[in-house]
Amino acid sequence: MHLFLKNILFEDKYLIIFNKPYGIAVHGGSGINYGVIEIFRKIRQELAFLELVHRIDKETSGILILAKKRSILKKMHENLRNKLIHKEYLALLHGHWSEKNTTVSLPLLKKKNDHHKKKVCVHKNGKPSITRFKIFQYFHNTTLMSIIPITGRTHQIRVHAAQFGHPVVFDQKYGDIKKEKKILHKKNGRLLLHAYKVFFYHPLNNEKIFITAKLDERFKKLLKIFSKKNIFNNF
Known part of the structure; x- marks a missing residue:
């Protein structure tokens, strides 16, 4: 509970x-008793209403x-639809x-596999999906990227990146699991995807809201490892 309160970046009425x-x-x-919304409702029982404005993957932080x-x-849902x-x-x-691939525009379709687990793929019958990519820094065999999803499809960033042969590091759904299996164990891996900035105008008073979410220590530690050496050399 303390972690949740500590991780609040902004709050008003x-x-x-x-x-x-x-x-x-x-x-x-799907087998999970409590998520963020249930925990917040428990620690903020005085609130008559509390709902998620949007969602991010369990494996994604931020x-x-x-x-x-x-x-x-x-109003926030309306602003999301209008890309505000x-x-x-x-x-x-x-x-x-x-550097040539600054914008990826590929339609995405949700599917279920034989185990009834959700997976998203590029498909002509899918929903239009657009993602912008900007290079921050090249490492030995990885690239640190700033990524802006113009549309908000399920697993959009992960699928668009993987489609170009550059999956997010430690992505067990869309990446190269066999290649990363030993490193996941050795380096305590996690999906290296973090929602780190948001900008919008407050739906009530039109005040500018710009928020940045810091990376957790686990993410920073893994980034440091990748920036220093090629840890995939032996696999």
């Missing part, structure tokens, strides 16, 4: 902006927005991303 830790689902379901009033939730809420992610991708 209408919104909570939270730096979600890696490995915590945003809501319960900015998550919650609304304290239904009218605010409705700007989110930026930080990710470490395999390989060296080409």
Whole structure:
């Protein structure tokens, strides 16, 4: 509970902006009893209304927005549809991303595999999906990227990156699991994708809201390892 309160980045009478830790689902379901929303409802029982404005993957860390009033939730959803809420992610991708690929526009379709688990793929019958990529820094065999999803499809960043042969490091759904298996054990790996910036105008008073979410120690430690040497040489 203390971690949740500590990770609140912004709060007023209408919104909570939270730096979600890696490995915590945003809501319960599919064998998970509690997610972020259930925990917040428990520690903030005085609130008559509390809902997620949007979602991020369990494996992804970073900015998550919650609304304290239904009218605010409705307005924030409207702003999301009109692309008035700007989110930026930080990710470490395999390989060296080409400077030519600044925008990826590929339709995405949700599918379920034989085990009834959700997976997203590029498909002509999918929903239009656009992601912008900007190179921060090249490492030995990885690239640190700033990524802006123009649309907000499920697993959009992860699938678009993987489609170009540069999956997010330690992505067990869309990456090279066999290649990373030993490193996951040795280096205590986690998906290196973090929602680190958000910018929008407050739905009530039109005040500019710009929030940055710091990387956790685990993410920073892994970045340091990748920046110093080629840890995949032996695999």
